[in-house]
Amino acid sequence: NAGVTQTPKFQVLKTGQSMTLQCAQDMNHEYMSWYRQDPGMGLRLIHYSVGAGITDQGEVPNGYNVSRSTTEDFPLRLLSAAPSQTSVYFCASSYWYESTEAFFGQGTRLTVV
């Protein structure tokens, strides 16, 4: 099993550009989420999904969109990149939202210049 796969691993964007961070899991997990990790801030929840077709906002959703058309995929879209979105982004999945174990991808390091 591949687990949670994120692409790309690294990305540099110019301010105002848009892009999609891809996330796929092969564990048939219902719950998927996106976090950003910044120094001194820890992991902060951006958006989450409790199943295909259902998404909701987390702690820091502004500037990001998500959709969940299949159980496996949960892409994160940056609409108009800003330097404040420079961060490491992690996608995670778990069997259910009340699961104690979340499986994380390897992360995407995004720099916005």
Next chain:
Amino acid sequence: QKEVEQDPGPLSVPEGAIVSLNCTYSNSAFQYFMWYRQYSRKGPELLMYTYSSGNKEDGRFTAQVDKSSKYISLFIRDSQPSDSATYLCATYQTGANNLFFGTGTRLTVIP
């Protein structure tokens, strides 16, 4: 006030030392308490979890929760250089839709 507070460190110890990592949390409704380990440039991985108060042991690792003081601890015995990583505490309550993470403590074990 953040839901979970964690001393960011960094913490540097000699090989073989006992390490104590700690967090405090604010919501008495939190029931599940997890410790994740994150190696450099990797995603976090679950190390262990406890439910409600008490201790849980797994090899060299012991997780402890004191709900009366809202305190979470992870003890590492006979620390090894391979334990060098960032350790994140996390918690949630039944019915909530997300985990709450501490900021992480970076640990270095010196050979």
